[in-house]
Amino acid sequence: METNEYREQRLASMQTLKEMGYEPYGCKYDHVDLKVARETFEEGRPVRVAGRLLMIRRMGKMNFCTMNDGTDRFQLIFKRDELSETAFAAFKQLNLGDIIGAEGVFFTTQKGEKSVVVKEWTMLAKALEQPPEKFHGLADQEECYRRRYVDLMTNDESRARFFTRSRLIMEIRKYLWDKGFVEVETPILQDQAGGAAAKPFFSHFNALDKDCVMRIAPELYLKRLLVGGMNKVFELGKDFRNEGIDRTHNPEFTVCEIYEAYGDRTSMEAIMEGLLPHLCDKVIGTRKVEYGEKKEIIDFNPPYRRVAYKDLVKELMGDDWFELDFAAQLEKAKAKGRETDTNLELDGITRELELTHEVYDKLIEKKLMQPTFVTRIPHEFVPLAKACKDDPSLVDVFEFVVAGRELCPGYTEQNDPLEQRKALENQAGEDTEKIDEDFISALECGMPPTGGLGFGVDRLVMFLTGTDSIRDVVLFPQMKTTA
């Protein structure tokens, strides 16, 4: 057990409190939230509050405390005149971080601070650990992630961000329910990982003595539901991808996948154009959100720009880009790279398609600040998607780009079982056992033409709260174990 002077002192003060009749760990305490207390403040009215002591300003016979209960901060006053002898003496045993309940009356100080003058108080929980510094709070990022409870109790912005996250998730559900979508749950433990290209986490099912994986996407199960006649469904839950951790990736992350039968890619565009303003209005309070270090304004007012992939390329590289021969394109790309001081990775690129995509990735997508649907994407980049009717070299999908990053793809889903099998076989290569035969079988029962969409909830929260790191919007991000 870790021991230090603070712990020793607090254990001692706990003992003293016990002797004075103050049980250090109390019980249910009727009270009002400090936020409510502030809103309903009325001079002289009795009130009961409860929370953690953030600051104590001792002045002898009149003492001021700042209490925080997670909803607000509020000042308590402990005056000798107003308290019993025991209650006043016991007050001296309180430490920062202790949780108490206090009963008293509303009072405004000479400086105009709304306060509660305490008449009686009780211990609810003694803190044995010293809380972080009152002014800076807990600033060490690693400690904030590993000991989120300390971060939350001291950093108001952090706590507020997680309340915002929670409300965003509720409003996503509300919006979709209002549009007639039904929320469903599909298996997280699966025999094989499908619906995306990612390495899964492996587990073992003891009773059946078989290995299983944790899902990398719910897609293939949701489509089975469309076959079954659940026409408008969504699932909001976790995916698990056995890959690295960085500023935008946590191995377990929250996704929202949405499918609409008898729809297509454009139905999904309509959903994003409805959902994002809804979230802005209900939760954020503005449709113009600041993002990134440059505080660029992202305007979520619809409609959003729709532009074909090739048109975007032509905008930057010239109308004749697709008529040039490869050597000329290469020269032009290099020149553009120098011009914009961008490091293009051109080694090993031998085909026009690859070169164009490198240009798109490095020079175009990153510059798309405002919400944009990039449509009609080359088939090769999205091999499982359904082709455009008028051009089989393109697929009928969009990539929804915000602030230079892809927020989500949307699809006109492939419902031709023969084409789907061909594409899956192509992707699996020799590893044919990875094909989900039951899924193909479901498609063979007939799946209506469908629009589908899946977005990362964590990343959406990042965009809407102007947060740079996924770890700041996930309560308990994955961390390496310390020795």
Add this chain to the structure above:
RNA sequence: GGGAGCGUAGCUCAGCUGGUAGAGCAAGUGACUCUUAAUCACUGGGUCCAGGGUUCGAAUCCCUGCGCUCCUACCA
């Protein structure tokens, strides 16, 4: 995966070209009945991330490991 930076008191951080460790907050004692990052006086508090090396001497220089951050690459 590659590169850079960081790790010092409970917390936030200083610590130069190597000479046995510093501040503020917090804590203890005392003063103070309108403070609000209260103020004032005194006092205590350290595995300088871990392990090795160089040196008479290492928080400081070198190597290895661990963790975090940033950049970059990969990955939807």
